[in-house]
Amino acid sequence: MDISKLVSNFISTFGIKPEHLIRAPGRVNLLGEHVDYNAGPVLPAAIDRAVYLAGSPAKSDVVQLYAFDIGKEISFSLNNLEAKQDLEGNPLPNWALYPAGVARAIQQSGRQVAGLQAVYTSDVPIGAGLSSSAAVEMAFAVVWQELGGWSADRMTLARICQRAENEYVGVSSGLMDQFASAHGVRDHALLFDTRSLDWEAVPLPTGTVLVVADSGIRRSLTTSAYNERRAACEKAVEILRQDLPKIQSLRDVTLVEFNQLRHKLPPGVSLRAEHVITEIERVFSAVSALRSGDQQTFGELMYAGHASLRDLYQVSTPELDALVEIASEIPGCIGARLTGAGFGGSTINLVEQDHTDAFIQGLKQGYIQATGNETQVYLCQASQGAELIKQ
Ligand code: ADP
Numbered sequence: 094m095d096i097s098k099l100v101s102n103f104i105s106t107f108g109i110k111p112e113h114l115i116r117a118p119g120r121v122n123l124l125g126e127h128v129d130y131n132a133g134p135v136l137p138a139a140i141d142r143a144v145y146l147a148g149s150p151a152k153s154d155v156v157q158l159y160a161f162d163i164g165k166e167i168s169f170s171l172n173n174l175e176a177k178q179d180l181e182g183n184p185l186p187n188w189a190l191y192p193a194g195v196a197r198a199i200q201q202s203g204r205q206v207a208g209l210q211a212v213y214t215s216d217v218p219i220g221a222g223l224s225s226s227a228a229v230e231m232a233f234a235v236v237w238q239e240l241g242g243w244s245a246d247r248m249t250l251a252r253i254c255q256r257a258e259n260e261y262v263g264v265s266s267g268l269m270d271q272f273a274s275a276h277g278v279r280d281h282a283l284l285f286d287t288r289s290l291d292w293e294a295v296p297l298p299t300g301t302v303l304v305v306a307d308s309g310i311r312r313s314l315t316t317s318a319y320n321e322r323r324a325a326c327e328k329a330v331e332i333l334r335q336d337l338p339k340i341q342s343l344r345d346v347t348l349v350e351f352n353q354l355r356h357k358l359p360p361g362v363s364l365r366a367e368h369v370i371t372e373i374e375r376v377f378s379a380v381s382a383l384r385s386g387d388q389q390t391f392g393e394l395m396y397a398g399h400a401s402l403r404d405l406y407q408v409s410t411p412e413l414d415a416l417v418e419i420a421s422e423i424p425g426c427i428g429a430r431l432t433g434a435g436f437g438g439s440t441i442n443l444v445e446q447d448h449t450d451a452f453i454q455g456l457k458q459g460y461i462q463a464t465g466n467e468t469q470v471y472l473c474q475a476s477q478g479a480e481l482i483k484q
């Protein structure tokens with residue numbers, strides 16, 4: 094990202110130099126899918142694609158924003174954020190709800206926001222599974238932390254951003270995206286326990302890259318199918334609790350217990366629960382594999398995770414299956430699976446760095462042959478979390 098271009102944009106928009114420059118990354122999830130609402134562990138990594146924001150304090154309590162990538166401007170007051178209106182009283186457009194929601198969530202947490210002039214731009218593609226929205230939120234949380242004269246720990250910043258997305262934008266989502274954007278560690282995956290909120294960084298194999306391949310498919314049924322999966326998990330807990338009275342969620346059920354009791358579950362519910370319980374085990378096994386430098390086992394766990402999402406949780410699509418199958422046959426591919434909620438979206442591939450170019454070419458060609466469609470491919474490296482850029 095060309096920071097000098099961002100700065101010159103800021104200068105031509107506001108006629109002054111920006112006081113703060115901020116970078117807030119997107120993320121990938123390497124393993125641990127559909128386990129966050131079962132209190133399980135996830136394994137995301139922040140990536141070297143990010144939102145870049147140039148900002149300065151404004152004299153009034155007005156926020157003036159220029160979203161460079163979409164070529165849109167907005168001005169709104171910090172005094173009536175609940176109204177979700179711009180200075181003229183028009184409803185805030187969707188894109189402006191993300192920054193305004195962060196301001197509102199900061200206020201609700203009892204902290205100060207301040208008038209702001211900002212320009213921002215991003216190389217996190219929207220809707221490709223790399224969480225462009227969390228990157229936007231985190232960039233604004235960091236700039237308001239600077240301007241507001243307070244300092245919060247990273248988890249608090251992540252929760253402020255999650256609240257903005259859940260309550261102000263109105264998208265219900267877990268904490269993983271904002272967590273990863275806030276906590277990223279270069280060349281590391283992040284083991285994040287969604288129950289205790291404990292986390293630790295785990296080194297990724299040296300000489301590897303992360304390749305995200307977008308199937309280009311966006312399914313509209315996502316919400317109802319997602320709710321059906323959540324309900325099945327709750328049903329499983331309800332039934333298993335008759336024998337295991339202490340369990341709160343599927344996180345508390347071991348695979349041994351599950352195998353003893355699964356006959357008590359309706360078949361559909363049993364499949365969903367099996368995915369969640371085995372996926373949680375896969376995350377812990379994958380972390381052990383990373384720690385012992387066993388990349389082959391790590392890759393096998395990614396493939397197994399995909400098979401489980403396809404066959405047990407049934408959230409894959411023919412296109413995502415094709416991407417994983419094609420990837421698995423290309424030299425240098427360590428592991429591949431769908432990432433995100435499924436029903437379309439992207440796959441994540443762990444690839445030996447030396448094979449990067451041939452891998453990407455092979456995947457693109459293979460996908461066109463198999464489906465007639467093109468795949469957008471994003472080459473990523475695990476990166477550090479949100480940060481101030483020194484000028
Ligand atoms: P994702 O999976 O990429 O997070 P979401 O639908 O959750 O997709 O969030 C995308 C929304 O975030 C966009 O529609 C837009 O409102 C906001 N957003 C993301 N990137 C930008 C950007 N570069 N400039 C302005 N708004 C952005």
Ligand code: MG
Pocket residue numbers: 224225226227
């Ligand atoms: Mg998002």
